[in-house]
Amino acid sequence: MKKTVLITGASRGIGRAAAEVFAKEGYDVAVNYNSSAKAAEDLCRELEKYSVKALPFQADIADKKAVEKMAAKIEAAMGAVSVLLTNAGIAEQALFTDITEEMWDRMFAVNVKGAYNCTQAVLPKMIQEKYGRIINISSMWGIAGASCEVHYSAAKSALIGFTKALAKEVGLSGITVNCVAPGVIETDMNGHLSPEIIAELKEETPLNRIGTTSDVAETVLFLASEKASFITGQTISVDGGFIL
Ligand code: NAP
Numbered sequence: 036m037k038k039t040v041l042i043t044g045a046s047r048g049i050g051r052a053a054a055e056v057f058a059k060e061g062y063d064v065a066v067n068y069n070s071s072a073k074a075a076e077d078l079c080r081e082l083e084k085y086s087v088k089a090l091p092f093q094a095d096i097a098d099k100k101a102v103e104k105m106a107a108k109i110e111a112a113m114g115a116v117s118v119l120l121t122n123a124g125i126a127e128q129a130l131f132t133d134i135t136e137e138m139w140d141r142m143f144a145v146n147v148k149g150a151y152n153c154t155q156a157v158l159p160k161m162i163q164e165k166y167g168r169i170i171n172i173s174s175m176w177g178i179a180g181a182s183c184e185v186h187y188s189a190a191k192s193a194l195i196g197f198t199k200a201l202a203k204e205v206g207l208s209g210i211t212v213n214c215v216a217p218g219v220i221e222t223d224m225n226g227h228l229s230p231e232i233i234a235e236l237k238e239e240t241p242l243n244r245i246g247t248t249s250d251v252a253e254t255v256l257f258l259a260s261e262k263a264s265f266i267t268g269q270t271i272s273v274d275g276g277f278i279l
Pocket of ligand 1: 095
């Protein structure tokens with residue numbers, strides 16, 4: 036059976052690496068992006084080498100109507116989504132006292148409501164098909180909490196609760212829901228960190244390195260596979276042992 040994965044925020048970073056591993060595995064890939072149209076289109080062209088369908092779909096995942104429209108377009112072009120990877124996210128560093136209501140709301144709109152919007156858009160069909168895989172990208176800071184990232188940590192914690200609760204609700208429909216909590220991964224999101232800070236983070240990591248997008252992508256692919264069919268409601272850390 037041909038499978039279709041919807042990956043939010045697939046134009047760059049972890050999402051892009053996930054698109055690559057899913058395509059290599061034979062999945063058709065719906066590449067969601069917000070503003071990086073060219074990167075998304077270039078990626079889709081690159082994925083053609085795996086003889087799969089890969090198409091770009093623009094939507095701000097915080098916008099429910101936009102996500103509903105995107106999901107309808109995906110279904111028309113690629114069939115029902117059997118795997119949803121809610122990866123798109125934003126991060127920001129600020130003292131708690133400097134976090135404005137607008138910053139707080141946007142952090143939750145993208146990271147948490149985005150997962151709600153995308154899951155609502157594809158879940159009815161998964162229930163009908165009695166099959167589905169939902170994988171949410173949280174963060175090690177959603178488990179441990181990061182100073183100067185209270186809104187980010189709270190949003191990423193919310194995804195862990197979301198995952199556990201939904202896993203209980205949809206298990207009987209043959210759907211698993213899991214979370215991946217990456218540590219420090221080399222992407223644009225960490226582009227603001229100085230080489231000295233990166234060196235310190237590496238030193239604090241038991242496996243003594245920064246993570247790669249492929250470390251996370253391969254874990255996601257495993258959770259989507261039949262090999263992970265008895266795993267649900269879990270949060271898998273991919274952080275080199277940073278949070279133990
Ligand atoms: P990234 O390189 O900054 O890429 C973010 C991706 O999300 C881009 O494709 C971006 O699309 C998309 N995006 C952002 N806001 C969006 C929106 N409103 N609607 C749709 N797409 C949106 O980030 P990353 O490092 O790969 O992170 C991916 C996920 O992993 C995030 O949820 C992040 O919180 C989590 N994470 C990352 C790390 C890390 O160290 N990098 C660690 C833990 C967790 P455009 O290109 O169109 O803007």
